[in-house]
Amino acid sequence: MDMIEIRPFDNLGKANHGWLDTSYHFSFSNYYDPSRMGWGALRVWNDDWIKERSGFPPHPHSDMEIITYVRKGAISHRDSLGNEGRTAAGDVQVMSAGTGITHAEYNLEDEATELFQIWVLPDRKGLAPSWGQLEFPKGTRAGNWVTLASGRKGETGSDVLSMNADARVLAATLDEGETIDLDLVGDRHYYMVPIGGTVEVNGKTANDRDGVAVTGEERLSVTAISPVELLMVDSR
Structure with missing residues (x-):
């Protein structure tokens, strides 16, 4: 088995409901592939287009950690705990569902919204539910991996969203020709998606919104063939 597997966007599971056009990196809803049930604690990575x-x-x-990363437009959240918020492009929200939470997410904008919805299995069930969001200006991640959300010790704080899982969400932006490296831990699972450009990952090519599944590697080297944004989940 390859330690780095490229999963082309065109080969992902698909569903189109008119108002929602979505692609599934892993089995979800009516799309089922027994070889794609998750990657470590990462269970869901949906690529959603939501009509205005x-x-x-x-x-x-x-009992799920649900991360929403907005690529274009904005999404408005409201839940049974009384939380309300609008998450715009480049920003992140995390909902820890815990013992149970009901929420709604609407695109209240005058343009379509594009986002990733990511689910990570929590370390423990039955925890108290919560919700939070943060703005992450893209300039802070230029040529640099930035932690957006984490449940790992030593990685929490006012500038990182909290998760109830031994996992983290990382982001970076690269200019054409720029390279970024990341030291890996062999028994962890890494899943990366390039946004808006093409990259070489340890010599393998991945295009816009392809999935890159990595495990068993010591180091990840990503070179931008064109300007690109990177989003990655690192989990046990």
Whole structure:
């Protein structure tokens, strides 16, 4: 088995409901592939296009860490705990579903919203639910890996969203020809998606919104063939 597997965007699971056009990196809803049930603690990575003035009506979740990363437009959140917020492009929200939470997410904008919805399995079940969001200006991640959310010891703080999992969400932006490296731990699982450009990952080519599944490597070297944004989940 290759330690680095490129999963082309065109080969992902697909569904189009008119208001929602989505691609599934892992088995979800009516898309089932027994070889793609998750990657470490990462269970879901959905690539969603949401029509303007539409969205997900109230629905429940439990015992899941749900990360939303907005690529274009904005998404507005409201939940049963009384939390409300608008998360714009480049920013992140994390909902820890815990013992149970009901939420709605709507695109209240006059343009389509594009986002990743990522689910990570928590370390423990039955925890108290919570929600939070942070703005992450892209300039802070230029040529540099930045931790957006984490449940790992030593990586929490006012500038990092909290998760109830031994996992973290990283982001970076690269100019054409720029290279960024990351030391890896052999028994952890890394899943990266380039946004808006093409990269070489340890010599393998990945295009816009392809999935890059990595494990068993000591180091990851990513070179931008064109300007690109990177999003990665690192989990046990």
